[in-house]
Amino acid sequence: MALGTVPAPLPPLAVTMGDPAGIGPEITAALWRQTRGQGPVFCWYGDPALMAGAIPTQAITHPSQAACVFANALPVMVVRCPEPVTPGTLDSANSPAVVAAITQATQAALAGDVAGVVTAPIAKHVLKAAGFSFPGHTEFIASLTGQGGEELMMLACPPRAWGHTPQPGLRVVLATIHTSLASAVAALQGEGGRARIMDVARRTVAALKRDFGLPRPRLWVAGLNPHAGEDGMMGCEERDVISPALEALKAEGLDVEGPMPPDTMFTPAARARYDAALCLYHDQGLIPLKTLGMEEGVNITLGLDVVRTSPDHGTAFDIARPPSQWGSPAQAGQRVADARSLHQALLTAQAIAKARSTH
Ligand SMILES: NC(=O)C1=CN([C@@H]2O[C@H](COP(=O)(O)OP(=O)(O)OC[C@H]3O[C@@H](n4cnc5c(N)ncnc54)[C@H](O)[C@@H]3O)[C@@H](O)[C@H]2O)C=CC1
Numbered sequence: 001m002a003l004g005t006v007p008a009p010l011p012p013l014a015v016t017m018g019d020p021a022g023i024g025p026e027i028t029a030a031l032w033r034q035t036r037g038q039g040p041v042f043c044w045y046g047d048p049a050l051m052a053g054a055i056p057t058q059a060i061t062h063p064s065q066a067a068c069v070f071a072n073a074l075p076v077m078v079v080r081c082p083e084p085v086t087p088g089t090l091d092s093a094n095s096p097a098v099v100a101a102i103t104q105a106t107q108a109a110l111a112g113d114v115a116g117v118v119t120a121p122i123a124k125h126v127l128k129a130a131g132f133s134f135p136g137h138t139e140f141i142a143s144l145t146g147q148g149g150e151e152l153m154m155l156a157c158p159p160r161a162w163g164h165t166p167q168p169g170l171r172v173v174l175a176t177i178h179t180s181l182a183s184a185v186a187a188l189q190g191e192g193g194r195a196r197i198m199d200v201a202r203r204t205v206a207a208l209k210r211d212f213g214l215p216r217p218r219l220w221v222a223g224l225n226p227h228a229g230e231d232g233m234m235g236c237e238e239r240d241v242i243s244p245a246l247e248a249l250k251a252e253g254l255d256v257e258g259p260m261p262p263d264t265m266f267t268p269a270a271r272a273r274y275d276a277a278l279c280l281y282h283d284q285g286l287i288p289l290k291t292l293g294m295e296e297g298v299n300i301t302l303g304l305d306v307v308r309t310s311p312d313h314g315t316a317f318d319i320a321r322p323p324s325q326w327g328s329p330a331q332a333g334q335r336v337a338d339a340r341s342l343h344q345a346l347l348t349a350q351a352i353a354k355a356r357s358t359h
């Protein structure tokens with residue numbers, strides 16, 4: 001950006017409906033109540049009938065209309081569900097609308113009409129039953145953008161106090177995503193495994209610079225086996241695949257360390273020493289992340305031209321309830337939907353969009 005130029009204001013963000021029978025509509029209504037005064041402004045791609053009686057909505061025909069509406073009503077880019085929705089009851093008949101909401105929001109992001117896409121949770125098996133062939137948003141949105149294969153899944157939770165002691169947050173990035181443990185291990189063998197780790201590390205470092213303003217990101221790479229293989233005694237991937245990949249990355253000038261024993265690399269003392277943990281399979285990264293901070297965890301798709309975030313949790317069908325009950329205090333022993341993770345996802349999308357707009 002030239003000196004003295006004022007950055008153009010960002011367009012609104014888009015929030016998608018997610019599974020209409022999950023907690024997505026309830027936490028979106030809570031998000032709007034929380035942000036209507038101070039923003040960030042967003043428009044919702046979904047069915048206004050899902051909000052009936054809970055919050056005011058106003059249909060819009062273009063995201064640019066959202067800002068004028070936002071203080072008084074939730075601006076809605078209308079995507080209707082073909083069948084009535086019962087909270088907590090799974091129904092693949094509404095899957096085409098779920099997919100349409102994601103598609104339209106992503107197209108709006110590609111056109112520059114929204115600054116980023118924040119997705120409410122979908123139930124992958126419900127969409128699959130309706131013929132959806134992607135494992136999740138991450139791969140689907142990558143495909144919509146024409147960047148299939150370039151996507152990276154990162155999850156982040158902020159620093160927090162543990163008792164009176166402040167503790168570092170955590171960012172995890174995954175070398176394999178929605179695949180069985182057996183196929184994740186298979187993908188980490190030999191030359192292919194080495195290339196995968198190097199590619200994910202390079203792209204993570206580039207994304208941490210571009211989206212988070214970290215000038216020299218520090219990456220710790222997890223081992224695959226107990227004790228990071230203990231010199232081949234408990235597995236050979238560390239010696240044969242991960243270490244050679246890390247040596248090559250160091251030679252390129254990247255600040256990478258590992259392979260780290262996975263059972264100790266998430267302690268507070270360890271977390272203070274890196275900016276992101278490169279984990280080799282889904283649960284190696286997501287178990288520590290959700291244990292540490294599921295309430296405020298954010299899922300971020302790195303590596304794409306569009307900004308995309310989501311809460312770190314799923315559809316929570318077990319606690320989904322009708323709009324007439326939203327906002328009522330929890331009864332003894334009742335668990336109710338918590339919108340903090342969605343709020344963090346909105347703020348994170350805004351921060352990334354701002355960072356990208358200043359490049
Ligand atoms: N980004 C996405 O679209 C994601 C979708 N999912 C999908 O969600 C579905 C359900 O997955 P589960 O493994 O049951 O995970 P889940 O996150 O939906 O639920 C796990 C537990 O956490 C609770 N919970 C989740 N979010 C909560 C919130 N905001 N406030 C209060 N309690 C909350 C639920 O009530 C449940 O007891 C699956 O079909 C999965 O594919 C899961 C993760 C992310």
Ligand SMILES: NCC(=O)COP(=O)(O)O
Nearest residue numbers: 135136137138139299310
């Ligand atoms: N476990 C994370 C998850 O399932 C999120 O997937 P995605 O829909 O964001 O690709």
